[in-house]
Amino acid sequence: MKFSLFYFDGDGLGASGQRYRLLMDSARFADAKGLTALWLPERHFHAFGGLYPNPSTLHAALSMITRRIQLRSGSIVLPLHHPVRVAEEVAVVDNLSQGRAGVAIASGWTRDEFVLSQTPHGSRRSAMWRAYDQVTRLLAGESVGFEDADGNRVEAKTLPRPVQPRVPFWVACQSTETFVEAGRRGINVLTALLGETLESLAPKIAAYRQSLEKHGHDPASGTVTIMVHTFLGQDEETVRAKVQGPFSHYLKTHYHLLEGLARSMGLDITLDHFSEDDLDSLIRFGIDGFIKGRSLIGTPESVGGTVEALAAAGIDEIACLIDFVQDYDLVMEGLPHVVALARRHAGTAALAQAV
Numbered sequence: 001m002k003f004s005l006f007y008f009d010g011d012g013l014g015a016s017g018q019r020y021r022l023l024m025d026s027a028r029f030a031d032a033k034g035l036t037a038l039w040l041p042e043r044h045f046h047a048f049g050g051l052y053p054n055p056s057t058l059h060a061a062l063s064m065i066t067r068r069i070q071l072r073s074g075s076i077v078l079p080l081h082h083p084v085r086v087a088e089e090v091a092v093v094d095n096l097s098q099g100r101a102g103v104a105i106a107s108g109w110t111r112d113e114f115v116l117s118q119t120p121h122g123s124r125r126s127a128m129w130r131a132y133d134q135v136t137r138l139l140a141g142e143s144v145g146f147e148d149a150d151g152n153r154v155e156a157k158t159l160p161r162p163v164q165p166r167v168p169f170w171v172a173c174q175s176t177e178t179f180v181e182a183g184r185r186g187i188n189v190l191t192a193l194l195g196e197t198l199e200s201l202a203p204k205i206a207a208y209r210q211s212l213e214k215h216g217h218d219p220a221s222g223t224v225t226i227m228v229h230t231f232l233g234q235d236e237e238t239v240r241a242k243v244q245g246p247f248s249h250y251l252k253t254h255y256h257l258l259e260g261l262a263r264s265m266g267l268d269i270t271l272d273h274f275s276e277d278d279l280d281s282l283i284r285f286g287i288d289g290f291i292k293g294r295s296l297i298g299t300p301e302s303v304g305g306t307v308e309a310l311a312a313a314g315i316d317e318i319a320c321l322i323d324f325v326q327d328y329d330l331v332m333e334g335l336p337h338v339v340a341l342a343r344r345h346a347g348t349a350a351l352a353q354a355v
Contacts (some may be wrong), residue, residue, distance in 0.1 A: 001311050003342035004037035005030050006227050006319035007052065009250065009326075011057070019051060020058075022328050026335060027062050029068055033339045037070035037102065038062060039227070039319050042077050044113040056089035063097035071097050074227075074319070075106035075172045076189055078131040079124045080116040084146070086131070087174050088139035093164040099163035104170035104190045104225075105132055110213040129181070139167055170225060179204045183211025190319075193294045198313055205314040223316045230296040230320035231330075232303070232337035239298055246325040296320060300341040307345050317319065 007023060011244055027038050040055035050057070053148040055073035062071055071093060095099035108114065111121050119127040134144050141272040143155045170188040173179050174195075182189045189208055193201065198208060203226055229247075233239040296303045296318070310318060321339055322331050 001307060001316075001345045002036040002317040003338065004035055004039055004070075004072075004225070004317060004319045005338075006039040006321040007323050008041050008227075008321055009324050019121070020035060021060075022323060022331060023058070024062075024331060026322065027066055027069070029332070029335050029346075031066040031337075033338070033342075035069060035315060035342060037072045037319070038070050039074035039104075042080075042106075044080075044116065046108075054089075055201055056093055059093045059101065062128060063073060063093060063100070066097075066100075069099050069100065070102050070172075072102035073104060074170070075104035077108045077113065077230065078135070079106050079119040079127040080107050080113060081131070081145075082136060083131045083134035083144070084158055087135050087158045088160075090135070090167060091139060091158065091160050094162035094164055094167060095160055100211055101162065102168045102170070103162070104174040104188075130172075133184075136169065148338045168223075170223070173208075175279070176204050176207055179208040179253075180211045183213075183217070183222065184215045186212065186217040187216065190225045190227070192227040198293065198309055203314040209314060214348075219337070224314055225317040225319050226298050226310060226315050227319045227321050228310075229294070229324055230244055230318075230322055230338060231325055231332075232298065232300060232334050232341060234299060234337070236298050236302050242330055243297055243325060246327060246330075249326070250324045268287070296341070300337055300344055303341065304344065307341070311345075 002228060005026060015290045030038060038059075040058050041052050042055055043050070043052045055076065059071040059073065062088050073090075075253050078086065088099055090103055105128060107124040108117075108121070110202075114124075117127075137144050137155070139159045141157070141161060145153050145155050158221065168188060170190040171178060171182045173182060173189045173191045179189060189205075191201065208222065208224065209219040212222050231243050233242070293306055293309070296306060322334070322338075325331050325334075
């Protein structure tokens with residue numbers, strides 16, 4: 001099992017000029033300790049998560065302060081961008097990092113963010129795959145035809161060329177159809193335990209492996225990465241006490257996560273008409289649900305069974321979402337325990353040789 005860090009929800013944890021402190025310091029730590037990758041999202045118009053409008057911009061900065069860790073976008077919302085711009089930015093990051101760029105793509109979620117696109121929200125999936133084909137051709141050095149504002153066809157060939165012969169790609173997957181399509185195309189997948197259980201996710205991963213083989217790819221070659229909320233310490237009770245408040249706040253500001261978790265447990269609910277007391281009770285229930293099998297919250301020893309279950313389901317990499325806890329000191333304090341977990345379940349040369 002490989003272990004990475006995933007960032008999604010940070011609001012800066014500080015005043016102007018210090019908002020990226022956690023990102024920069026945890027990136028340096030992960031790089032020094034031999035973790036696999038840093039995953040940065042693309043998020044627009046979010047009260048929480050406002051640090052991450054463009055993963056390529058931040059990865060350009062991270063490439064200057066890290067030496068070996070992979071720098072991955074998780075995910076670029078392709079329908080919001082012109083393929084030429086995406087290919088150029090990815091190639092720049094790959095050059096600055098000397099070949100460490102990786103990209104997960106997504107079709108998009110909220111309608112609000114589609115103010116950045118001329119693509120209708122309902123056509124976002126087909127637009128994503130069309131743009132993926134164009135971006136990968138551009139990164140391979142091919143010319144791709146586009147129309148200009150006057151309807152003329154222009155052949156575009158982007159520079160700089162990436163350092164890697166083939167920049168690795170993932171696709172954000174929830175539906176079985178997307179897992180199967182990823183297998184057909186021979187690219188990696190990025191998923192999460194949001195709104196479902198590991199038991200419901202495992203058949204999708206199996207379908208992905210079968211699709212890889214059916215379409216002429218090595219079924220063992222594809223990487224399945226899963227984003228998991230992670231907060232580790234030395235003592236389970238202390239960890240639960242520290243995470244209770246931050247996680248409650250996190251779930252209150254992300255109703256869709258709580259509703260999805262409840263649905264995965266057989267509860268068909270909407271939170272629109274919940275009283276404050278009912279919502280607090282549901283959040284306590286939700287925290288327990290996340291901790292039991294859906295997260296790495298506890299100690300490196302107590303979450304070992306979850307790691308083994310994820311591996312048994314066919315998952316190759318755990319991307320540890322760390323910034324749902326909005327406390328710089330708590331997050332940094334927990335990172336050595338993430339490394340300890342990685343050492344228990346990985347034993348890779350990178351971890352063995354890390355400082």
